[in-house]
Amino acid sequence: MTTxxxxxxxxxxxxxxxxxxxxxxLAKGNExxxxxxxxxxxxxxxxxxxxxxxxxxxxxxxxxRSGVPRAQVFITxxxxxxxxxxxxxRRSIEDSLRRLDxxxxxxxxxxxxxxxxxxxxxxxEEMLAAQAEGLVRHVxxxxxxxxxxxxLHEATGVWPVLNQIQLSVALPRTDLRAFHEHHGIVTQAWxxxxxxxxxxxxxxxxxxxxxxxxxxxxxxxxxxxxxxIVVIPSSSxxxxxxxxxxxxxxxxxxxxxxxxxxxxxxxxxxxDARTHEEW
Numbered sequence: 001m002t003t004x005x006x007x008x009x010x011x012x013x014x015x016x017x018x019x020x021x022x023x024x025x026l027a028k029g030n031e032x033x034x035x036x037x038x039x040x041x042x043x044x045x046x047x048x049x050x051x052x053x054x055x056x057x058x059x060x061x062x063x064x065r066s067g068v069p070r071a072q073v074f075i076t077x078x079x080x081x082x083x084x085x086x087x088x089x090r091r092s093i094e095d096s097l098r099r100l101d102x103x104x105x106x107x108x109x110x111x112x113x114x115x116x117x118x119x120x121x122x123x124x125e126e127m128l129a130a131q132a133e134g135l136v137r138h139v140x141x142x143x144x145x146x147x148x149x150x151x152l153h154e155a156t157g158v159w160p161v162l163n164q165i166q167l168s169v170a171l172p173r174t175d176l177r178a179f180h181e182h183h184g185i186v187t188q189a190w191x192x193x194x195x196x197x198x199x200x201x202x203x204x205x206x207x208x209x210x211x212x213x214x215x216x217x218x219x220x221x222x223x224x225x226x227x228x229i230v231v232i233p234s235s236s237x238x239x240x241x242x243x244x245x246x247x248x249x250x251x252x253x254x255x256x257x258x259x260x261x262x263x264x265x266x267x268x269x270x271x272d273a274r275t276h277e278e279w
Contacts, residue, residue: 003042003043003242004020004042004043004044004242004245004246005043005248006018006019006020006043006044006045006046006245006248007019007248009186009228009230011138011161011162011186012159012161012184012185012186013138013161015106015137015138015161017046017074017107017138017162017186017188017230018044018045018046018074018230019225019228019230019231019247020044020046020221020225020230020231020232020233020244020245020247021044021045021046021047021048021074021076021230021231021232022036022039022044022046022047022048022232022233022234022235022241023048023190023232023233023234024036024047024048024049024053024055024058024059024234025053025234027055027058027236028054028055028058029055029058030058032055032058032059032062033058033059033061033062033065034062034065035062035236036058036059036062036066037061037062037063037064037065037066038066038238039062039066039241040062040063040066040068040073041066041067041068042238042241042242043245044241044245045068045072045073045074046073046074046076046230046232047059047062047063047073047074047075047076048076048164048190048232049075049076049077049078049100050077050078050080050109050111051077051078051079051080051083051092051095051096051111052078052080052081052111052278056077056096056099056100057099057100057101059075059100060099060100060101060102061101063075063100063102064101070102073106074106074107075100075102075105075106075107076105076106076107076108076109076164077096077100077105077107077108077109078108078109078110078111078142079092079093079108079109079110079111079123079127080092080111080278080279081111081112081114081117081277081278081279082279084110084114084117084119084120084122084123085117085119085122085123086122086125086126089122089123089126089127090126090129090130093105093108093126093127093130093135093136094135096108097135103135104134104135104136104137105135105136105137106137106138107136107137107138107139107140107161107162108127108130108131108136108138108139108140109139109140109141109142109160109162109164110123110124110127110141110142110144111142111143111278112142112143112273112276112277112278113141113143113144113145113148113273114277114278114279115148115273115274115277116277117277117279120141120148120151120152121151121152121155121156124139124141124152124155124156124158125155125156127139128156128158138161138162139158139160139161140160140161140162140163140164140185140186140188141160141162141163141164142163142164142165142190143163143164143165143166143271143273143276144160144163144165144273145176145273145274146176146179148273149163149179149183149185153183159183159184159185160185161184161185161186162185162186162187162188162230163176163180163185163186163187163188164188164189164190164232165187165188165189165190166189166190166191166269166270166271167187167189167190167191167192167224167229168189168191168192168193168194168195168197168199168220168224169194169199169205169220169223169224169260169263169264170194170197170199170263170264170265170269171194171197171264171265171267171268171269171270172261172264173187173270177227177229186228186230187228187229187230188229188230188231188232189224189229189230189231189232190232192220192221192224192229192231192232192233193217193220193221193233194220195269196269197263197265197268197269199216199220199263200216200217200220201216202216202263204259204260204262204263205219205220205260205263207259208252208256208259208260211256212250212252213250214243214246214250215243217233217240217243217244218243218244218246218247218250219252219260220260221233221244221247222247222250222251222252223252223257223260225247225248226251226252231244
């Protein structure tokens with residue numbers, strides 16, 4: 001029985017993406033297939049994976065085990081750094097489809113720009129060709145900065161429909177989000193529950209959780225979705241993933257948002273995509 005009712009936000013190319021999804025870094029193999037299958041059965045419709053995670057086969061199996069029709073599940077994968085470029089990208093897309101056992105990806109992203117290799121524009125062109133063939137519904141990127149996004153547009157005339165970035169209450173990425181909004185790019189947050197900044201242990205978060213009768217995690221995720229930011233937290237605990245999707249029965253007021261703004265650490269813990277590369 002479906003327990004999660006998650007709204008969607010529009011993509012610039014006419015599609016829709018759920019505001020809350022599930023990250024697949026919580027496990028691998030049969031454990032992931034079983035847990036993720038239940039998560040999908042419980043109502044999640046956005047599943048995030050990547051070639052680099054080495055779990056696409058388990059994600060595809062999870063969709064089957066869920067009993068939910070493939071057309072109702074939004075599957076995102078990402079081109080790994082070592083698969084960038086004209087010689088490799090098309091093959092890597094076909095490999096992802098084979099591992100996921102599906103005819104198409106709902107969204108395909110470039111995982112990191114890896115600027116030292118100079119291949120992300122070539123990769124983008126290959127992704128657009130795959131989209132034209134129907135192998136990919138929507139094309140986007142992950143961890144791109146304005147300079148990288150601009151290079152893609154200058155080369156092809158096409159902006160990504162979304163950019164998945166490291167983002168949380170403590171890392172609000174205000175300037176990058178403004179760039180996204182100006183160019184019709186949906187912002188998607190990875191690690192929205194925070195990392196080294198230990199968001200869930202902050203006094204202000206605990207106070208607001210008590211005020212609204214929800215968990216600390218729900219407060220920081222609500223901060224995201226209230227601003228139209230798509231989130232993909234990971235959890236292997238059923239009550240936690242249900243709570244992570246239960247974000248639409250309360251609203252943070254202006255005072256709450258001001259209090260949370262005090263947690264902004266700037267870019268202190270952001271992985272800089274000009275220098276951080278993953279192959």
